[in-house]
Amino acid sequence: MNEIGLTHILFLSAILFFIGVYGFLTRRNMVTMLMSIELILNSVNINFVAFNKFLHAGKLDGTFFTIFIITIAAAEAAVAIAIIIHLYRSNKSIDVNDADLMKF
Amino acid sequence: MREEQLVIKMNTDFFILLKPELSLTFIIFILLIIKVSDGMNKNSSIIHLANFLLLINFLLGFIGNATGTLFSDMYHTNGLIALEKNILNFGTLIISLQAYEWLKNHKHVIEFYILLLTTLLGMFFMVSSGNFLMFFLGLELASIPLAAIVNFDLEKIKSSEAAVKMILSSAFASCIMLFGISLIYGTSGTLNFAELPTLITNNPLQILALIFVFTGFAFKLSAVPFHLWTADVYEGAPVPVTAYLSVISKAAMVFVFISVLNPLFQNVQNVWYNMLFLTIVLTITIGNLFAIRQNNIKRFLAFSSISQVGFILLGISSGTTMGVSASVYFLIVYIFSNLGAFGVIALVAAQTEKENISDFKGFYKNNKTLSWIITIALFSLAGIPPTAGFFGKMFLVTAGASKGNYVLIIIAVLNMVVSLYYYLRVVKAIFVDENESPIEKIESNLYSKIALYICMAGIIFTGFASVLYDYINSLM
Numbered sequence: 001m002n003e004i005g006l007t008h009i010l011f012l013s014a015i016l017f018f019i020g021v022y023g024f025l026t027r028r029n030m031v032t033m034l035m036s037i038e039l040i041l042n043s044v045n046i047n048f049v050a051f052n053k054f055l056h057a058g059k060l061d062g063t064f065f066t067i068f069i070i071t072i073a074a075a076e077a078a079v080a081i082a083i084i085i086h087l088y089r090s091n092k093s094i095d096v097n098d099a100d101l102m103k104f
Numbered sequence: 105m106r107e108e109q110l111v112i113k114m115n116t117d118f119f120i121l122l123k124p125e126l127s128l129t130f131i132i133f134i135l136l137i138i139k140v141s142d143g144m145n146k147n148s149s150i151i152h153l154a155n156f157l158l159l160i161n162f163l164l165g166f167i168g169n170a171t172g173t174l175f176s177d178m179y180h181t182n183g184l185i186a187l188e189k190n191i192l193n194f195g196t197l198i199i200s201l202q203a204y205e206w207l208k209n210h211k212h213v214i215e216f217y218i219l220l221l222t223t224l225l226g227m228f229f230m231v232s233s234g235n236f237l238m239f240f241l242g243l244e245l246a247s248i249p250l251a252a253i254v255n256f257d258l259e260k261i262k263s264s265e266a267a268v269k270m271i272l273s274s275a276f277a278s279c280i281m282l283f284g285i286s287l288i289y290g291t292s293g294t295l296n297f298a299e300l301p302t303l304i305t306n307n308p309l310q311i312l313a314l315i316f317v318f319t320g321f322a323f324k325l326s327a328v329p330f331h332l333w334t335a336d337v338y339e340g341a342p343v344p345v346t347a348y349l350s351v352i353s354k355a356a357m358v359f360v361f362i363s364v365l366n367p368l369f370q371n372v373q374n375v376w377y378n379m380l381f382l383t384i385v386l387t388i389t390i391g392n393l394f395a396i397r398q399n400n401i402k403r404f405l406a407f408s409s410i411s412q413v414g415f416i417l418l419g420i421s422s423g424t425t426m427g428v429s430a431s432v433y434f435l436i437v438y439i440f441s442n443l444g445a446f447g448v449i450a451l452v453a454a455q456t457e458k459e460n461i462s463d464f465k466g467f468y469k470n471n472k473t474l475s476w477i478i479t480i481a482l483f484s485l486a487g488i489p490p491t492a493g494f495f496g497k498m499f500l501v502t503a504g505a506s507k508g509n510y511v512l513i514i515i516a517v518l519n520m521v522v523s524l525y526y527y528l529r530v531v532k533a534i535f536v537d538e539n540e541s542p543i544e545k546i547e548s549n550l551y552s553k554i555a556l557y558i559c560m561a562g563i564i565f566t567g568f569a570s571v572l573y574d575y576i577n578s579l580m
Contacts, residue, residue, distance in 0.1 A: 017283060020279070024276055030268060030272070033272055034272070034275075037272075037275050037276060037279055040276075040279040040280075040282075040283070041279055041282070043283070044279065044282045044283050044285075044286050047283070047286035047287070047290065048286050048289065051286065051289055051290035055290060055293065056289075056293040059293075061237075061289065061294065061295050062286075062289055064237065065236075065237055065240075065285075065286075065289070065295070068237060068240070068241060069240075069282065072240075072241070072244045072248075075244070075248055076244070076248055076271070076275050079248050079249075079251060079252055079271060080251075080268075080271045080272065080275065082252075083251060083252070083255055083264060083267045083268055083271055084268060086255060086258075086264045086267075087261070087264040087265060087267075087268055090261045090264065091261060091264075091265075099265045099268060099269075101261060101262050101265055101340075102262065102265065102266070102335075102336045102339050102340060103336075
């Protein structure tokens, strides 16, 4: 029986990070892109908490950072969704390919 | 008794060191209270009040600056940081003066000022951060409201499209940077800027972290290959916001980059120098090549600002104090010249809705003064000798040459020649080209006139007066 250690958790967070990056780059729906960003942020959160618990248990820097990231992610999502809704009112679409008024 | 004195001293320290942020917060609260109480309905009186408060705020920045740290090293300030904050304050004041023409008929003037000053507050915290946590909070406070004011031409689709592009790419960039920060935390166990330099070594994981953090910075600075959002956002945003993005938010990012890259990553200097080398070559060249083929003048200035960032990075790449002072000096010159150009464009766009270079053909016929102002500003951006832009670029290239990498310097100087071509193309359109229906006479208001004359004086005198450069050098 192997115990779950830092390596496993870092592996999980790396996978989450790259799923997020892949989703952000391939999905064309703006809300899905926003969800991919949340995935990346969660992978960062896992990283911070794991490092804090396994390597630097004396201080709580990592945990505090995680709390701030969660708060800021909420603020970011709120503003982003407001802007997306505003675009939807005039464009009738939240597909990135339809937002093509400006190119090169 | 002793303890009491200590507490009093700590309290006065708090007010003295945090003065720029506190005065900005105070202005934001005044505007909020006016908004809530519904006391002032006339746009022009709100703008007068905001300009007056910003002027006071700018003047306050010159008195009683101290050096010190607060919140257990989270926040630190010194002479150089106070100067950087003054530069940002000054630029915001000029932009606010120039925005009068656009704002006087806008429905949400107070919200515009509140959001604008909130981003400025975020930049202040970012510039004087002494810890990655404070840095990240400042960065987000600076970038989230910025996306909201990019969307401020509420009835235009272009504006919301630009805002979507801005918030998605800036959120993505922050995520990448955060992942880098988490790796730095994991390998060193601290987020404090004062303790990090000795803990960062050639550890592969830390090099990976450096790459992530560097990528995040390059995104925010719009350095090639992470520049793709820049032109679209600049084109879609209202002109004063474009000016703010291209001058203030870029200057703040450069200031932070200066205080993070070399001080923190000294031990891996050869790694980041190679990354920076590649980025500089790409940024200057691609910025220039794309600027040549633009027709929209805001897009044109976007690509020109990308190539200017390449030159600033060239100064930073030296990793010496000379590079730092050259970059800060160049940013002052850049603020004057870019805001000079944007001031004229803002006036034209607010009164005629015309933003294309071809619309500017024959501009000289009806608008003699404005033509000369935009010409001098473009000359300064191109770096033609009597203007300050020449001295700024000269210091940057000299600082960059201290590494002895002559390939880089030759590429940079050749690109300065290319940039002359496209800046002069605009000047040619204004003075030489024929047009049956040139732009009518533009009425400029008092605020715009003051802003433009300050910019002109700045372009001409900062080049000749060596006082400024010596002052920056004395702060190192």
